[in-house]
Amino acid sequence: MPYRWTPDPTLARESHATPAGKPLCRLDLWPHRSLPSKGFSAAIWVMFVGGMIPLIPFIGTVAFWVLLAFIMVVLAALWTALRRSDRDLLREALVITPQQIDLTHWSAKGAQFTWEANPYWVRLTLHRDAKIENYLTLKGSGDHNKREVELGAFLSPEERKKLHGELARILAQMRGAA
Structure with missing residues (x-):
């Protein structure tokens, strides 16, 4: 509570x-806070690993780097959103x-x-x-x-x-x- x-x-x-x-x-x-510290860490890792699995067939191609950039942007957005909810002083x-x-x-x-x-x-x-x-x-x-x-x-x-x-x-x- x-x-x-x-x-x-x-x-x-x-x-x-x-x-x-x-x-x-x-x-x-x-x-209510989005996640406790352990939950935050788990969410980031799950998103990272989940985003990397579809990239395996593209290793060694230009598409790999383009898709990797998009995955990193999504990961950064998730990180920012979760941390912002923790910083609110309400x-x-x-x-x-x-x-x-x-x-x-x-x-x-x-x-x-x-x-x-x-x-x-x-x-x-x-x-x-x-x-x-x-x-x-x-x-x-x-x-x-x-x-x-x-x-x-x-x-x-x-x-x-x-x-x-x-x-x-x-x-x-x-x-x-x-």
């Missing part, structure tokens, strides 16, 4: 014993403390956007009938924070639904401890 809680979200039950500025938990979200971090929730979103190019609200007043909504299935949003309350922000837009609908349940449970525990 492309998100991770640190420390365990069940620690939110003990929010009354946590110092004011210390995070109860942190949620890191990231999009991610989100949600830090929950007893007094504040901070959401930081980094775009694919690295631009940073932040949102903060009091956890007691945060409204978590799972929009089931939106254009995007199981669209997950957070909305704060107060004069400075009336905008609604999306959370985990790059997650699958099932992952957003599961995340909604986990986050709703944490917010309910915090409200009960306050």
Whole structure:
């Protein structure tokens, strides 16, 4: 699953014993990656070997070199596309403390956007009938924070639904401890 809680979200039950500025938990979200390192290496080798097999009958001819050039261009394009998906900086971090929730979103190019609200007043909504299935949003309350922000837009609908349940449970525990 492309998100991770640190420390365990069940620690939110003990929010009354946590110092004011210390995070109860942190949620890191990231999009699915194309391949892990071993998968990347295997894909490149499979493409290379698969591309070289049809060249065997052309060894020693001009056609061999022309076809080899095309195969190398395709291999380079595959390499570039797979590595680019690993370099994207798209991610989100949600830090929950007893007094504040901070959401930081980094775009694919690295631009940073932040949102903060009091956890007691945060409204978590799972929009089931939106254009995007199981669209997950957070909305704060107060004069400075009336905008609604999306959370985990790059997650699958099932992952957003599961995340909604986990986050709703944490917010309910915090409200009960306050």
